[in-house]
Amino acid sequence: MDLHLTSEQTLLRDSAAKFIAAAGPKVARGFRGQAPGFAPARLRESGELGWLGMLVPDSANGLGLGLTELALVLEQAGRGLVCEPIGLAAISAVALAQGRTPHPMLERAMTGAALVVPALQEGAFGDDPLAPRTQVAGESGALRVTGTKTFVCADGADGFLVSASARDGPELCYVARNAPGCTLSATQTVDGRKLSTLSLKDAPADLVPSRQSSRNAVDALHNLALFALSAELLGVMEKAQEITFDYLRIRKQFGKLIGSFQALQHKAVDIYIKTEALRSLVFQIAANNDPYRIDPALAAAAKAKASEDALTVTQACIQLHGGIGFTDEHDIGLYLKRAMLLSSLFGNAAAQRRRYVAIAGLTA
């Protein structure tokens, strides 16, 4: 179903669609194995368009927009297999803007001159995002962070928003890439990008305060990350299904277009239903939640559904292509690989369902 958008929102979506016209599978292939695996100039371009500061309040020189606008841009980023980490940069800017005086990195993070990304994960499965093993200690102004963060999208990053436990609960800390005691080790992902392990040993850090209206800075950023990834996965699913439906309309076997076969039609409709349901879910959450205070049950629900359905849909797209879908040369596999990466970040479907059980009280 179409979205019910204002004319400003429609313009924003069109401008995002224009931006990704210069991205796409060919460009994404070009970045495979490169360092960094994206174009810093394009990140700055997205900053100039205002996207990296779109959720940042006017008072901190952002656009002061909401989750609907964020989702519209990230949906397009997913469609275009955009390699620039627009979503992670935009949600990090929100966190940096939270304090009474914004963090000094905010301005450069909003223009894309610098890249700050979240570093919230620790284990491969079952993290409680609000109880990190990483510790922060010391006096205000002289904080030190010790611990290990995993699955960090550290490629090209200048700093990290690290969740760490203090005496009174989790805190969000800014740690510079070049801080003493901060080391990174990267591994390659299936889609040619990098995930890093971030080791912190008494690394100096700044406290990133929570906004008054949010429960906790870590919670707010985590929920925002889940939402942002869900919107991007939606875009991946949409584009993969479009490519696949086009193929069903031109490929012939047994003297007929394969899209006329009922078995394939039903599979196509199954894909379509999943994509439509996720679109409604993402944009209904967007319309009913404040970026600083997303309902954690809804954030987990969206990421659970997006993670599972993006994998289901992109796998089905390969199946519907037949042999050609299994080749590296064909683009459809790129969408599966992007879905594999985004689904795994900040907790996969099973991990989100486990959190959802606790948050929604589905226990004795």
Next chain:
Amino acid sequence: MFRHDAPAEAEFRMEVRAWLEANLPPALRGRTTRPPPAELMPWYHTLSRKGWIAPHWPRQYGGMGATLNEQIIMTEELARVGAPHLPVQGLNHIGPILMEFATEAQKAQHLPPIIEGSVIWCQGYSEPGAGSDLASLSTRATLEGDCFVVKGHKIWTTWAHYSDWMFALVRTDPQAQPRQAGISFLLIDMHSPGITVRPIKTIAGDDEFSEVFFDDVIVPAGNLVGKLHDGWRIANALLGHERLGTSNPQFALMALDRIKTMARASGVIVDPAFQDRLAAASINVTALAALFSHAVELTNSEQSPGPESSIIKIFGSELLQALNELLIEAAGGHAAADRPIATDFGEVDVATPFLQARRVTIYGGSSEIQRNVVARRVLNLPN
């Protein structure tokens, strides 16, 4: 979850809730099957006297002329209090069709009794040889003088054995190509000579539907709705109308509550494997609520949700079945009991809603037929 009442709507909701609490007889609450007319129709009449029997009908025909949001509030509050399902063929099907296509005389004859609840209607579409392939229907109506003579056989006719009138699709031109072009829309008095009704017991144990035999039944030509051979278009014109009503997530939310109660009673609620499935189901109910809210938003903005909204019926009905599968799993050893199970958390009916849920992916166009339609009309896949 996603929809919020405006102040006036919240007030309306409270008024409806209070009135339902005060007026719906306890014996009619929480029934998993529809009570027979002797039990149910007094409640219909109570709603009618209150002026609330037809929220979606315009005031000129005795309806409430309610906004879409008010209609949704009514549906949700009726579900919340556990109100039984009313016979809807008059209110939701033939009523709106008559308003759109009937003559003034036909409207004057048939609409007031629907509002009053003095007649019960049934829908005569399916036949033994025309289920999913409805256009192949063969019940003949032959025009002889100023009457049609009807001969044939209808089946899966909900409440036919209680009904006073049937609105039927009948074949008036056996040669027409396409076959849809030879079908007419006829109103048939169920008390006419030559009609035999045989109730059919369902797997859920009720006799909600029947088969109906027509043996040279005389129907006045004035009972034709619209033009001769134009019945297919008339029957399909308003199909989209009821979708939003039946896909209200309130029913799924109530099914979810039933699962939680049963799972706590049986103890399976502590099993992580079960919790995972319950979470997945609950997340899908959230997605249904989002789809519903999205479609309502588009309808309210006069930006039609379009043919793609038919996926809500597929998603919602298949979800309701998945929820009921989880319900019998939660019930464990109680799953096959043919009556409500007494638990520390109250009585829970398990087998009846599970069996009842089998029908939702069949009636109104099976899930498979719906998928065919979406593939062609929405995804533009080739024939």
